[in-house]
Amino acid sequence: MRPCGALGVVAVATLAAGSATIAHVQPRLAAAAHDTGGRDELFLLPRPEALKALTLGWDAAAVDVLWATLLVEYGKHWSSRRDFDLVPRYADAILALEPTFAPLYHHIDTLLAYRPLHATEGDVRLARAYLERGTRERPDDAQLWATYAQFLAFVAPPFLHDAAERAAFRKAGAEALARAAEPPDHAKGAP
Numbered sequence: 001m002r003p004c005g006a007l008g009v010v011a012v013a014t015l016a017a018g019s020a021t022i023a024h025v026q027p028r029l030a031a032a033a034h035d036t037g038g039r040d041e042l043f044l045l046p047r048p049e050a051l052k053a054l055t056l057g058w059d060a061a062a063v064d065v066l067w068a069t070l071l072v073e074y075g076k077h078w079s080s081r082r083d084f085d086l087v088p089r090y091a092d093a094i095l096a097l098e099p100t101f102a103p104l105y106h107h108i109d110t111l112l113a114y115r116p117l118h119a120t121e122g123d124v125r126l127a128r129a130y131l132e133r134g135t136r137e138r139p140d141d142a143q144l145w146a147t148y149a150q151f152l153a154f155v156a157p158p159f160l161h162d163a164a165e166r167a168a169f170r171k172a173g174a175e176a177l178a179r180a181a182e183p184p185d186h187a188k189g190a191p
Helices: 005-036 048-054 059-079 087-097 102-113 121-137 142-155 163-181
Strands: none
Touching (some): 048 087, 059 087, 059 102, 087 121, 102 121, 121 163
């Protein structure tokens, strides 16, 4: 065999320098790649007011896509044990396009109060606000009134720290349950 010479020494030195650089940089790159999954999500939709114009009249299709995306993202975050705080953004976008969208109202309490990792008092208050909006938009939806009543009476109180507020939620829940049991206005003979 021939001696390596100067070219061989340069090749070995380059290989050693490259290996050292990789050994130095790789742990930081691996950590950055791992942390990317835990960063805040991007919500790439315009404000709800502008979304209506963007759909070009295909509101129902856009609502279906948004609803499906919301459910998939919620499930992905649960399975990877990551926080998901974009529910209100999706809900606002959906309701800007279809204010009476029943599936959102029927499940918003779960999406907010049982979001991955933790929910807060603010989350249950926000869920209540969405449910109240739903009862105004869909006043004859007995199932929605029952969902609203159960949320107020049973789901929300454990999240609230103030005893008086818990009692007020439960009282409002009982009133909503009574409303859920009433027949719709058109069934009572109202014009």
